[in-house]
Amino acid sequence: MPDSLPLPFFHPRPRCTDCRRRPAAPNRRLCTRCLARTRTSSTRAEQRARHHVLSFLGGQCSCPGDPCWHSGPCPVDCWDALTVDHQHHNGHLDRPRNPHGKRTTRRIWRNYHRRLKTPNHGLRILCASCHHVITRRTLRTKNTPISPTTPPSPPSR
Ligand SMILES: [Zn+2]
Ligand SMILES: [Zn+2]
Ligand SMILES: [Zn+2]
Secondary structure, eight states, X not given: OOTTOOOOTTSOOOBOTTTSSSBOOXXXXXXXXXXXXXXXXXXXXXXXXXXXXXXXXXXXXXXXOSSSSSSSSOXXXXXXXXXXXXXXXXXXXXXXXXXXXXXXXXXXXXXXXXXXXXXXXXXXXXXXXXXXXXXXXXXXXXXXXXXXXXXXXXXXX
Protein backbone atom coordinates (compact mmCIF):
# COMPACT_ATOMS: atom_id res chain seq x y z
CA MET A 1 0.00 0.00 0.00
CA PRO A 2 1.52 3.34 -0.95
CA ASP A 3 1.96 5.56 2.06
CA SER A 4 1.38 8.71 0.10
CA LEU A 5 -2.40 8.37 0.35
CA PRO A 6 -3.94 11.47 1.88
CA LEU A 7 -5.52 11.10 5.30
CA PRO A 8 -9.31 10.71 5.19
CA PHE A 9 -10.94 14.12 5.31
CA PHE A 10 -12.83 13.28 8.53
CA HIS A 11 -9.53 12.77 10.34
CA PRO A 12 -7.97 16.24 10.47
CA ARG A 13 -4.44 16.65 11.69
CA PRO A 14 -4.34 17.88 15.28
CA ARG A 15 -3.30 21.44 15.87
CA CYS A 16 -0.08 22.49 17.53
CA THR A 17 -0.70 22.68 21.28
CA ASP A 18 1.58 25.71 21.54
CA CYS A 19 0.56 28.24 18.90
CA ARG A 20 -2.79 26.47 18.22
CA ARG A 21 -2.70 27.80 14.66
CA ARG A 22 -0.52 25.55 12.55
CA PRO A 23 -1.07 21.79 12.22
CA ALA A 24 1.13 19.63 14.41
CA ALA A 25 4.03 17.79 12.85
CA PRO A 26 3.42 14.06 12.27
CA ASN A 27 3.37 12.19 15.60
CA ARG A 28 4.21 15.35 17.53
CA ARG A 29 2.17 17.74 19.60
CA LEU A 30 3.84 20.83 18.15
CA CYS A 31 4.14 22.25 14.67
CA THR A 32 7.55 22.28 13.04
CA ARG A 33 8.08 25.96 13.79
CA CYS A 34 7.29 25.63 17.51
CA LEU A 35 9.42 22.50 17.67
CA ALA A 36 12.40 24.43 16.31
CA ARG A 37 11.84 27.27 18.77
CA THR A 38 11.58 25.07 21.87
CA ARG A 39 14.59 23.10 20.74
CA THR A 40 16.86 26.13 20.53
CA SER A 41 15.64 27.66 23.78
CA SER A 42 16.13 24.40 25.66
CA THR A 43 19.59 24.04 24.14
CA ARG A 44 20.47 27.49 25.44
CA ALA A 45 19.16 26.69 28.93
CA GLU A 46 21.17 23.50 28.80
CA GLN A 47 24.35 25.40 27.91
CA ARG A 48 23.80 27.83 30.78
CA ALA A 49 23.27 24.97 33.21
CA ARG A 50 26.42 23.27 31.93
CA HIS A 51 28.40 26.45 32.52
CA HIS A 52 27.06 26.72 36.09
CA VAL A 53 27.78 23.10 36.90
CA LEU A 54 31.29 23.05 35.48
CA SER A 55 32.37 26.31 37.09
CA PHE A 56 30.77 25.34 40.42
CA LEU A 57 32.71 22.09 40.47
CA GLY A 58 36.01 23.81 39.74
CA GLY A 59 36.12 23.72 35.94
CA GLN A 60 38.80 21.07 35.77
CA CYS A 61 39.27 17.34 36.16
CA SER A 62 39.28 16.40 39.85
CA CYS A 63 41.16 13.13 39.48
CA PRO A 64 44.04 13.01 42.00
CA GLY A 65 45.91 10.44 39.91
CA ASP A 66 47.90 7.56 41.35
CA PRO A 67 46.96 5.31 39.76
CA CYS A 68 45.73 6.80 36.52
CA TRP A 69 47.07 7.59 33.08
CA HIS A 70 48.79 10.63 34.62
CA SER A 71 50.68 11.03 37.88
CA GLY A 72 49.66 13.79 40.22
CA PRO A 73 46.52 15.88 39.76
CA CYS A 74 45.01 15.65 36.29
CA PRO A 75 45.78 18.79 34.27
CA VAL A 76 42.78 18.61 31.93
CA ASP A 77 40.71 21.78 32.06
CA CYS A 78 39.36 21.79 28.52
CA TRP A 79 35.60 22.05 29.08
CA ASP A 80 34.74 20.04 26.02
CA ALA A 81 36.62 17.09 27.51
CA LEU A 82 34.98 17.28 30.94
CA THR A 83 32.21 15.02 32.20
CA VAL A 84 30.34 14.74 35.48
CA ASP A 85 30.89 11.68 37.63
CA HIS A 86 28.32 10.48 40.15
CA GLN A 87 30.23 9.15 43.11
CA HIS A 88 27.00 7.69 44.50
CA HIS A 89 26.32 5.88 41.21
CA ASN A 90 22.91 7.39 40.86
CA GLY A 91 23.54 8.92 37.46
CA HIS A 92 20.52 7.17 36.00
CA LEU A 93 18.29 9.45 38.09
CA ASP A 94 19.51 12.44 36.12
CA ARG A 95 18.91 10.87 32.75
CA PRO A 96 15.25 11.22 31.86
CA ARG A 97 13.61 8.77 29.49
CA ASN A 98 11.98 9.87 26.28
CA PRO A 99 8.54 8.51 25.29
CA HIS A 100 10.22 5.48 23.74
CA GLY A 101 11.86 4.55 27.03
CA LYS A 102 15.33 5.51 25.89
CA ARG A 103 17.58 7.50 28.18
CA THR A 104 18.15 10.98 26.85
CA THR A 105 20.68 13.63 27.65
CA ARG A 106 18.33 16.47 26.81
CA ARG A 107 17.90 17.97 30.27
CA ILE A 108 20.88 16.38 31.89
CA TRP A 109 22.79 19.55 32.79
CA ARG A 110 19.72 21.14 34.29
CA ASN A 111 19.26 18.02 36.41
CA TYR A 112 22.91 18.18 37.51
CA HIS A 113 22.42 21.82 38.36
CA ARG A 114 19.45 20.98 40.54
CA ARG A 115 21.34 18.16 42.23
CA LEU A 116 24.23 20.48 43.09
CA LYS A 117 21.91 22.32 45.47
CA THR A 118 21.34 19.22 47.55
CA PRO A 119 23.84 18.42 50.30
CA ASN A 120 26.17 15.49 49.67
CA HIS A 121 25.39 15.49 45.95
CA GLY A 122 28.44 13.38 45.18
CA LEU A 123 29.10 15.05 41.83
CA ARG A 124 32.61 15.69 40.63
CA ILE A 125 34.23 16.60 37.36
CA LEU A 126 36.35 14.11 35.53
CA CYS A 127 37.87 14.41 32.10
CA ALA A 128 36.81 11.76 29.62
CA SER A 129 40.03 9.80 29.99
CA CYS A 130 39.99 9.66 33.79
CA HIS A 131 36.28 8.87 33.77
CA HIS A 132 36.98 5.97 31.49
CA VAL A 133 39.86 4.70 33.61
CA ILE A 134 37.81 4.91 36.81
CA THR A 135 34.74 3.27 35.26
CA ARG A 136 36.79 0.39 33.95
CA ARG A 137 38.47 -0.11 37.29
CA THR A 138 35.16 -0.01 39.19
CA LEU A 139 33.64 -2.58 36.85
CA ARG A 140 36.65 -4.82 37.24
CA THR A 141 36.56 -4.81 41.04
CA LYS A 142 32.80 -5.36 40.95
CA ASN A 143 33.10 -8.42 38.69
CA THR A 144 35.97 -9.98 40.60
CA PRO A 145 34.72 -11.95 43.60
CA ILE A 146 36.98 -11.26 46.54
CA SER A 147 37.87 -14.61 48.04
CA PRO A 148 41.18 -16.10 49.11
CA THR A 149 40.71 -19.05 46.74
CA THR A 150 40.42 -16.87 43.66
CA PRO A 151 43.68 -16.91 41.74
CA PRO A 152 44.93 -13.45 40.87
CA SER A 153 43.37 -12.40 37.59
CA PRO A 154 45.78 -11.68 34.77
CA PRO A 155 46.33 -7.99 34.15
CA SER A 156 43.68 -6.92 31.67
CA ARG A 157 43.82 -3.89 29.53
ZN1 LIG B 1 2.99 25.79 16.75
ZN1 LIG C 1 41.47 13.82 34.13
ZN1 LIG D 1 43.00 10.55 36.29
